[in-house]
Every structure is written in C-alpha cells, then in structure tokens.
Amino acid sequence: MSRTTPNRRSVNRAVSALALLVVAAGAVTACSDDNSAAKQPSSHSAVASASPATSDIGRTKLHMVDNGGHRLAFYVTRGSRSTIVLDSGGGEYSSQWKDIVPKLHAATGATVITYDRAGLGKSDVVPGPWKVRSAVSDLKAGLAQLGITKDVTLVAHSQAGEVANYFAQDNPRMLSGAVLVDANLPQFFTDEEIPRLVAATQPAVDAAKKDPERPENRQLISTAEGFAAAHQAFHKVTWPDSVPATVVVSEKTPFDGSPEDAQRWRDAAASFAHAAPNRTLVTAKGSSHEVPTDRPGFVLKEIEGMFAARH
Numbered sequence: 001m002s003r004t005t006p007n008r009r010s011v012n013r014a015v016s017a018l019a020l021l022v023v024a025a026g027a028v029t030a031c032s033d034d035n036s037a038a039k040q041p042s043s044h045s046a047v048a049s050a051s052p053a054t055s056d057i058g059r060t061k062l063h064m065v066d067n068g069g070h071r072l073a074f075y076v077t078r079g080s081r082s083t084i085v086l087d088s089g090g091g092e093y094s095s096q097w098k099d100i101v102p103k104l105h106a107a108t109g110a111t112v113i114t115y116d117r118a119g120l121g122k123s124d125v126v127p128g129p130w131k132v133r134s135a136v137s138d139l140k141a142g143l144a145q146l147g148i149t150k151d152v153t154l155v156a157h158s159q160a161g162e163v164a165n166y167f168a169q170d171n172p173r174m175l176s177g178a179v180l181v182d183a184n185l186p187q188f189f190t191d192e193e194i195p196r197l198v199a200a201t202q203p204a205v206d207a208a209k210k211d212p213e214r215p216e217n218r219q220l221i222s223t224a225e226g227f228a229a230a231h232q233a234f235h236k237v238t239w240p241d242s243v244p245a246t247v248v249v250s251e252k253t254p255f256d257g258s259p260e261d262a263q264r265w266r267d268a269a270a271s272f273a274h275a276a277p278n279r280t281l282v283t284a285k286g287s288s289h290e291v292p293t294d295r296p297g298f299v300l301k302e303i304e305g306m307f308a309a310r311h
Contacts (some may be wrong), residue, residue, distance in 0.1 A: 067141035073122035074142045077105045077112040086114045089158030093121030129225035136166045157181040165237045172240035176310040182250045188268035189231040244278035254289040
C-alpha cells in the first residue's frame with residue numbers, strides 16, 4: 001500500500017488528536033491567553049463531602065486538589081453517588097464540556113465531574129515531558145480526595161483515551177463503564193504508525209521550540225518529548241474485559257486528507273471494540289475529530305445510554 005503524506009490541514013487535525021499540537025487550524029484552545037489569565041487561586045475547599053447538602057445538588061463547584069505538590073482544578077456538579085467523569089482532549093480543558101455538563105446532570109441525576117489536566121485551565125504546570133502515568137495519578141488522586149472510589153462512568157476524548165486506558169487497566173473496579181470519544185487507543189500506535197506521526201509533527205515541534213514559554217508551545221514540546229517510547233508502551237496496554245465501553249469514532253477522523261492514516265484510525269477503533277462482547281462501536285456521522293463540539297447531542301446520548309445500562 002502506498003503511503004500518503006498528510007497535507008498541512010490534515011496534519012494539524014492529526015496531531016491535535018494526538019495532543020502533539022494544541023492549536024488546530026483556525027481554532028482557539030485551552031492554552032490561549034485567556035486560559036493562562038484564568039489561573040487564579042480558588043477560594044473553594046479542596047475536600048468534598050461524601051454527602052453534600054441538598055443546596056449543593058446541581059451546583060458546580062471548583063475544588064483545588066493536591067497531588068505530589070501541584071494543584072489540579074476539579075469541577076463538581078453534585079448529584080447521586082454515581083459519578084460521570086468527563087476528560088478532555090489534548091490541549092483542551094474542562095470548558096470543552098460546558099454545554100454537556102448541565103444536560104448530562106439533568107438527564108442522569110449523577111454527580112458530573114470535569115477537570116483540568118496539569119498545565120491546562122486552572123491547574124498548575126508540571127515541568128518536563130508529559131507522562132500519561134502522571135496524568136492517571138492526578139485523576140485518581142483527585143477522585144480520591146473528592147471521596148469517589150467506585151461506580152464511575154469515564155468519558156474520554158482524544159488524548160484522554162490514553163489516560164482512560166491506563167486508568168481502566170489499573171483500576172477496573174472503580175469503573176462501571178466508559179465512553180471513548182474518538183479517543184487514542186493502543187491498537188493505533190503500531191511500530192509502523194508511530195514514526196509517521198513523529199515525522200509529521202516535527203516541523204511544528206521545531207517551530208514551538210523558538211518560543212517555548214508560550215503555553216501552547218510548552219504543551220506541544222512536553223507531549224512530543226519521548227513520544228515514540230511512550231506510545232510503544234501504550235500499544236501494549238490492555239483494556240479490562242470487565243469494563244464495558246462505547247467506542248465513538250468520528251466520520252472524518254483526525255486524519256481527514258490522509259486516507260491511509262484515517263483507515264488505520266478506524267481499524268484501531270474497530271479492533272478495540274470487537275475485542276470483547278461488552279463493547280460497542282458507533283460512528284459520529286458528519287463530525288470532525290472534535291465530536292464533543294461538532295455533535296454534543298450525539299455524545300450526550302451515548303453517555304446517557306452507557307449510564308442507563310449500568311444503573
């Protein structure tokens with residue numbers, strides 16, 4: 001099969017999906033100046049009550065939690081003891097879900113949580129390369145400090161798929177189900193695909209290094225560092241059979257314009273979904289990789305369906 005080099009527009013989409021670019025063509029991301037300005041100390045408590053007052057039900061509160069000396073912003077819309085966690089794609093932060101959270105809470109009655117991964121939104125920057133294991137630790141520590149140890153429905157978009165896979169592998173009993181929204185999946189990161197991704201993003205990485213203090217450039221550089229080795233390890237991660245999953249793949253994929261890579265993305269989603277009988281593959285028709293933005297109603301329906309099936 002001949003190899004097709006993605007054009008510039010498709011490269012931007014591709015690396016955005018893999019969190020190697022935090023600014024897609026024409027898009028404003030979480031690492032904008034407004035996002036940086038938003039990093040102010042919070043007056044909200046870092047510890048959430050396991051039994052919130054009735055007046056807290058349906059209200060979203062910011063909780064700053066600590067993990068290993070850095071603070072992370074968790075936004076909690078209190079409901080029942082069942083919990084839905086929404087994890088954003090690369091370069092995005094909690095605001096990616098702002099239109100979905102109130103509708104999801106109203107439809108399910110669950111506690112709905114979004115959060116900012118380190119270096120994004122109101123969470124502290126952690127120097128050095130981005131490490132998925134550190135991101136998993138941040139998520140688990142945040143949930144633990146909020147008193148959440150079980151019955152979690154995990155929703156992950158794009159790069160958050162890596163966090164979700166490691167989290168599920170390590171903590172299957174915490175999860176009642178998952179919805180993986182055009183997510184990075186281990187099956188995609190083969191020894192053949194990884195070099196293509198590294199080569200495609202190298203010009204953007206080189207450009208970012210000329211101005212490394214810009215938040216979006218810092219995010220790109222930290223994610224690109226050690227990318228090949230990290231994703232060779234990710235390729236070996238196994239999703240537990242005990243955790244059901246809905247796998248959403250966008251019709252256009254992150255690689256619209258590169259048929260070979262787009263097909264590999266679809267094949268990886270299908271391979272993941274077909275590996276166990278409690279996994280379902282669905283396609284977000286007409287959507288780009290940014291499914292939560294392009295088709296929020298579709299994403300909402302899939303989350304509601306997974307939640308209802310498990311409760």
